Amino acid sequence: MFPNVLFEPPTSFKAGFPSDYEIGTVDMRWKDKFGVFIIRSAEGLYALSNVCTHLGCTVNWLGGENKFKCPCHGSGYYKNGINFEGPTPRPLERFAVSLAEDGQILIDKSKKYQQEKGQWNDPNSFLNV
Amino acid sequence: MIEAVKQAINSFSSPVTIFSASLAMFALFVLFPRQITSPWCTVPILLLVLAFFAVGLTDEHFVKIVTAPDNVPIVAMIFIAGYFTWYAMRKACLNDARLERGEPTFEKTETDEKVLVFPYLIYIEFVVALVYAIGLVLWSILLKAPLEEPANPTVAPNPSKAPWYFLGLQEMLVYFDPWIAGVLFPTLIIIGLCAIPYIDRDPQPAGFYCYKQRRPMVIVFLFGYWILWILLILVGTFLRGPNWNFFGPFEVWDVHKVVPLVNVNLSDFIFIKGLGWGLPKQWFLREAPGILLCLLYFMVPTTVAAKTWLKKLVEKLGPVRYSVLMILLLSMLALPIKMYLRWAFNLKYIVAIPEFFFNI
Structure with missing residues (x-):
């Protein structure tokens, strides 16, 4: 006798320790549940939204071609989220990343950082580890 | 063979x-x-x-x-x-x-007799x-x-296709921003079809x-x-x-x-490749050439044609109906023009203002 509801996952979550992530790879483990790609580079770590900025389809990571690609209209993004092909007008959005008290990565999806507004310079958009 | x-x-x-x-x-x-x-x-x-x-x-x-x-x-x-x-x-x-x-x-x-609709x-x-x-x-x-399994917001089928009657719109979205290909063009198509009997009122070749x-x-x-x-x-x-x-x-x-589908905006062509200045910081300076180009696209053919080879049409339709007709025709032609610009020059947007989600 309950309504048929799908509850959405919380907007902020702990994503394990930075050492769980390999340098140079696009990590998929939170993609299905939260729609987040976590990418660790040599300098640090950032969380990319998987929503295409053209019309909102979910992008796929193509490892062989080293790019994110949207299945709806063919928009393409580099590993850092910058748009370079197809109709998309702006880069993928980043979520706030920080370290929780227990040393785990804390990702807050309610805070978004857009490159074209210069928000990727914000210290919360990038985690130095 | x-x-x-x-x-x-x-x-x-x-x-x-x-x-x-x-x-x-x-x-x-x-x-x-x-x-x-x-x-x-x-x-x-x-x-x-x-x-x-x-x-x-x-x-x-x-x-x-x-x-x-x-x-x-x-x-x-x-x-x-x-x-x-x-x-x-x-x-x-x-x-x-x-x-x-x-x-x-x-x-x-x-029959020479007129019948009712x-x-x-x-x-x-x-x-x-x-x-x-x-x-x-x-x-x-x-x-x-x-039918497929229940939809999952984090998984998109590849390719993701709209229902068949919307695939023309989806194809337009490859070349345009959502507000143009998804809102403006469909509205113009409907308005344009509705406008046909008001623009073309010639009773002579009817029936x-x-x-x-x-x-x-x-x-x-x-x-x-x-x-x-x-x-x-x-x-x-x-x-x-x-x-x-x-x-x-x-x-x-x-x-x-x-x-290879790498695309470049018109502002990059003009300020980086053409003039070598680098992109201006203010969006209105950066996009001024593109905005100007769009205004000229609608104004120049309309006025030039009105003065020359469409003179008779302007007299017949009057200025308002003539302008509506030209705006509709030029918007219609804008789609293939933009497609060819994309294919020929990898031109992404003529006006690109991602700050306001406004791209043409």
């Missing part, structure tokens, strides 16, 4: 070649309608199309796409839309020939609607709907099929219908595969097909 033909068709196929070839065929049709709609030309064309499908049906990949339950009506649409276009044009050409010889039109020989026309339309409804019911009984006396109107309508709607649906349905890449009709849909 057949393999070689398939290979040739595949390597010829690309968005620009398909679009240009269709434009060429369209031009032939509107330039030589009498010859093309005559049985000597129509029957070979029909046989050619049927042969294409016959050969195609020996190809495993072609069969998979063409016989998918939601693609079947689009195959039917090719033949249905083709038939009705042929029928109207054939009748129009025969009437034109009769008028040239000084004979009355077919419609006039049937209701019930005479509505009755015929109702019967046709019934036939199509029966066809739809049969189609939905015979071919099962391709019978004809082409010569209404050539501009027929060409504009057929161009919008066949090239900008049907063709885009066909491309979106049959020729767009994974990652919305373009595939030939007999090409296997390879998820890893790599197509």
Whole structure:
């Protein structure tokens, strides 16, 4: 006798320790549940939204071609989220990343950082580890 | 032999070649309608199309796409839309020939009496609607709907395709921002269709099929219908595969097909490549050339044509109806122009203001 509801996952979550992530790879483990790609580079770590900025389809990571690609209209993004092909007008959005008290990565999806507004310079958009 | 033909068709196929070839065929049709709609030309064309499908049906990949339950009506649409276009044009050409010889039109020989839309026309339309409804019911009984597992917001099928009647819009979205291809253009299409009887109020060539006396109107309508709607649906349905890449009709849909699609905005062309200054910081300076270009695109042809070769039309329509007509026509032409700019120069947006989600 309950309504048929799908509850959405919380907007902020702990994503394990930075050492769980390999340098140079696009990590998929939170993609299905939260729609987040976590990418660790040599300098640090950032969380990319998987929503295409053209019309909102979910992008796929193509490892062989080293790019994110949207299945709806063919928009393409580099590993850092910058748009370079197809109709998309702006880069993928980043979520706030920080370290929780227990040393785990804390990702807050309610805070978004857009490159074209210069928000990727914000210290919360990038985690130095 | 057949393999070689398939290979040739595949390597010829690309968005620009398909679009240009269709434009060429369209031009032939509107330039030589009498010859093309005559049985000597129509029957070979029909046989050619049927042969294409016959050969195609020996190809495993072609069969998979063409016989998918939601693609079947689009195959039917090719033949249905083709038939009705042929029928109207054939009748129009025969009437034109009769008028040239000084004979009355077919419609006039049937009856000279005027009849009312209701019930005479509505009755015929109702019967046709019934036939199509029966066809739809049969189609939905015979071919099962391709239902999939419950939708998951984090997983998008690859390729993700809209319902077939929206695939023309989805194809436009490759070249335009959502607010243009998804909102402005559909609205303009509907407004434009509604505006036809108010713009074209000439009572003279009404009530019978004809082409010569209404050539501009027929060409504009057929161009919008066949090239900008049907063709885009066909491309979106049959020729767009994974990652919305373009595939030939007999090409296997390879998820890893790599197509160079790097795009550049007009502001990059002007300020970085042309002037070498680097992009201005303020968006209105950066996009000033693009905005200017768009304004000129709508103003210059309208005023120049009004002063020169469309003088008579302006007198006939008056300034308001003339301006509406020109804005509608130029918006319609903007779609193929933008497509060719993308193919020729990799031009992404003429005006790109991501700060306000405003791109043209």
